[in-house]
Amino acid sequence: MTENHYLQGIPASPGIVIGRAWVLSEMGEIKGRFRLLFTEEEKAAETARLQAAMDQAHEDLTRLHQDISSEFPEHAHLLELHMLILKDQMLCDESLRLIREERLNAEWAMYRAFEKIKELFSRIEDPYIKGRLADVESVYRRLVGNLTGKATTRLFDSPEPVIIVARDLSPAETTQMANTKVVGFVTERGGKTSHTAIMAQALEIPAVVGLDNATWEIKPGDDLIVDGLLGRVILNPDDKVLERYRRRQLEFGAFKLEVARFCTFAAHTLDDHATRILANIELPEEIQLALKSGADGVGLYRTEFLYLRQRLLPTEEELYRDYKKVVEAMHPRQVTIRTLDIGGDKFLSPLEYPQEMNPALGLRAIRFCLKEPGIFRSQLKAILRASAHGQVRVMFPLISSIQEMREARQLLQEIQEELAKEGHLFDPQLPVGAMIEVPAAVTLASLLAQEADFFSIGTNDLIQYALAIDRSNKQVAGLYQPLHPAVLRMILQVAEAARSAGISVAVCGEMAGDPLYLPILLGLGVDELSMNHMSIPMVKKVIRLIEYKDAQKMARQALDMVTVDEINDFAVQEMSSRFPEIFRFGSALAGAAVI
């Protein structure tokens, strides 16, 4: 057994936990013991046993449903589906019949009924409906688990706190793990905004996702450290490492508690300069997390999810309903909706676009939308209609010319007229923003400012395009430098153009939530920062403890430096001396952990 085996994944929920692994293997056969029943008494006993297993399952699902409903509507829906499957004739009545008429014991009867359902599902053509077999299987496993007393549903009831290690976790599974002895998640699949990540954040337990081979490398009962800040798992740590992490765990706990107090405070500097702190969201579930963290609004609502989760393009009505939900939940706070930021090749169907050699430079975002006015129109219509229910702004991603901005606005104008004719309500003054992500837009900032009601700098893409760095390419990822002198000058240019035109400027990349960059961004003239909800309390704290004139001074000093190393050293020096505790965890919280 090797000690201190480090595994690297993606940080999904911050915090550190030390514990024992509970590996959920891929689900194997779970037939249980089959036997024939000989007497009427046996049949009656077997029927009662199955009935009890069903009652138990119903009770468990009902309880889970009560615990989860309001905050996670999607998960609640799944549990409702499971409850109906539990009442289903094909599964339950059929099993009872098999006990009665064919003298099979409960496990055997359930197995036969499930096999038959599997057969029927295999003939379904619609892949969407076919996929529901997974839910039938989940209920089946729950029932067999209740019958045999074994953990066949991948449910578990460890008396000890455990860290769940799995290839992937379904929403139903994470839901069931809420309020249990789970203290951490490690999965092979998933990303920062997967359901597992969001569930872990909501439960405030550390999680690392996207860790290849996790279920193979980690054995049940292994000692683990899960570092949800750096996306790291340490297998079989020795005493020295354990000691170090225990300390780090305590420090992070204290840090979290300390910054949490700042949630409800306004983000004003000591000399009373106000900044709006906004949240980036993707799934509707994140609204509650954003509100809890004290977000002043949503600065970036990513809208791709609805297009990717289903086969068919979402309709205007579906989009409208989702946007309305978010807008109403945030009211009276403002919600900034970013229109579709996606390439044609990402669509499942029915659009057919070829794979691109270079998607970052390809047909995506506003370019794609202007080329597919049908898709764009229905999204714009939905956004406008949602604007009747609260404070909404819309912004277009990847703007690279005045022409694009005008075309998009023109379309928006036409749709407003249509909506008015149809008698729909909407905000006729809906603010329209340009996302500044392409160097061309920076150069044109003063002209673009005449065409836009606000700017939002998407630093992730801007840095990538400005420095010609593909962050996902490990060979050059190290060259991705937010404090590169070129990047700082670009942000300054955009902020100055915005100021002269009298419009606001936001930053909505990872950079916005990283305390290391905070004073410099403020000093450069940024009005709003939009970030992962987890960074919000900490960012508010930093803002409340600095002077705006110091931030301006720091920005000026940084602009006087000519190499990125100089600027980095300067920022690290300043921040670590002023906020040592924040600096230790802050960058990782913002998602800027270096891998």
Place this chain on the structure above:
Amino acid sequence: MSETKSEIPAACQEIWVENRLGLHARPAMKITNLALQFQADMFLEKDGVQVNARDLLGILTLDCPQGTRLVLKAKGPDASEAVLSVSRLFAHKFGES
């Protein structure tokens, strides 16, 4: 015998799956939940294959994309109300599109 049989109210109606995604889990759940509220036994029939409207998996395995024609049948004291309610669900596309 045939006399008593004829006394049980029955109803029958042709319906079409109009919502875009077809009879997937959500619509099927709506049908099942509604069917559970009536005393009448209700069935959905597609190409001669019949499933109980209280049977979620039956409805799913009937495999009904948009445009499928179904016959809705009910038998029991509140048969016509049952058929009316369920057909209304279909007509409203289950609140979808």
